Amino acid sequence: MKEEVTTRGSFTEALYNRASEYFTSVKSGKYATAGFYVKALVLIALYVSSYIYFIFYSRSFTELLLLAVLLGICHVFIPVNISHDAIHKAVSANNLINQLALFGFEITGSNSYMYRKKHLEAHYNKENGSKTIAIESQALLLQKRNADKKTNLHYIFYIFYAKYMIFIRDFALYFNSTETIPLKQFIKLFFFKAIYFFAFLVIPFIYIRLPW
Template identity: 25%
Template sequence: MLVLYHNPPYMKVKFITEPRSAFYATVRRRADAYFSQHNIAPYANAHMWGKIVFFLAGYLGLYALIMSNQFGGWAMLGMAMLMGAFAAFVGFNVSHDAIHGALSAKGWVNRLVSTSFYMIGANPYVWKITHNIVHHTYTNIPGHDEDIDVAPGLIRLDPTEGHQPWQRFQHLYAFPLYGLASLSWVFRKDYLKFFKKEIGSSHDNSRHPQQEYVNLFVYKALYYVAFIVLPLIVLDITWWQFIIGFVLMHLVEGLVLGLVFQLAHVVEGTTFPMPTDQGSITENWAAHQMQTTANFAPNSLMATFLCGGLNRQIEHHLFPKVCHVHYPALAMIVRQTAHEFDLPYIENQTFASALGSHYRLLKKNGTAMAMSDAEKQEAAVNFG
């Protein structure tokens, strides 16, 4: 049988096995049957490898054009901003699948393609811990899923979090802050996560292979040389022109990254379940994913092409080891099975509607006061 599912390897929070435990077994069996009946593997196909070549060539090609020093300042600025978008698309379409092991049954292929993450200034080892293990296991659980800790104290995504007066304006300033995500990732986030002893109060992060210490600093240094030192040496621009180009490149990248990830988990209908005092979530893991995850623009060819299947986040969370080119076929299976088990299948039909839903949730969470202890306990038991 194909191994298409996620098995959380480490946790302090526990998911109960009932009710609706048969949902996951059923949807896995039907997904296995789909691949078997069509005689296809759940990994990358020719279309996927074509996407990988396209996005890597676009990213590296834009870098080469800028570094050729054959263009004026405005043209290089435009290419730098476009390169920021391509950096996000490389992350979505190339690195993300590879780090999940979804490109190939051969581990070395996935590891090789995973190194593309270094090219955009990020660390694949740290991402595997924070995203593959922690986020995919503890999705939207306050205090455990650090992906919902966006600018703590400034942006309040979790309704159980304490409320600050300025957060009533967060629906206005959150989007510019999302643009800082990439700069934070390149200069701060990876170091911070790597040296934390525990990720999300759930994952022991105190031990790393010695090689990963080397990789963290060496590849970060190489990125700084390629994107800071060399441009300042080679390009016929002033230092302030370089700063404008570098910052705008990352603002574009950060905004694209931030919006795609927020629209998948922080929209109307998704939940932020609190563990009970015993550390339990009163649902099984798969049902929990259905209640905390949403799709957006599922029928948009452009969104599917650019976002690397992350617009079908439900299918991704249930089948993270399946390449995203197969998500449209799996979506029909997941939707039907969810309805049979009376589980939600949260979907915004367009990018604009998902954006509006996220905006309204930001506004709501910015004005609502924090839950009382009694309300938190109730949410822990009845968050559906």
């Protein structure tokens, strides 16, 4: 090792320096390659086409189930494989492209502003040796408070985890925040949550007709 690591801080600094050296040395640099954009287009196309077929063309329970699984996979892959990189401004040197990639959170029911804020805070906390704070600050656990003690809810509640993450967590983080959040972010939160709610919890009941 080039640097002698004596503290967590020096380890983090050495890690960042080596990462910077690596990206300087490779031809592609620190931004996304063409493969990233192909992957992003495929995932978005798969997400949109699956939703359209799910709503308007499904004719059996088997089709609905398979498409629901596919939509669920897209709900994970789009934020993790596209928007996460945009959080770290690693998609492009053009900030507009990074901002556009962040909308992967909105179209899958999450919120880019709060996800980015909590994700970067978690990185900071983990780098400074507090995994517990890193997890709890993101409200990733289903917990209840008894007096001054927090306890995790029974695992059975995690059956509804997706609904919690989409329809409760972001609102709780917004309204419990001790920092001032711009009004436009509140507007964006409610606007995209309403669209998502309508798209996945209203439209399906209007258009899907199956002979049960």
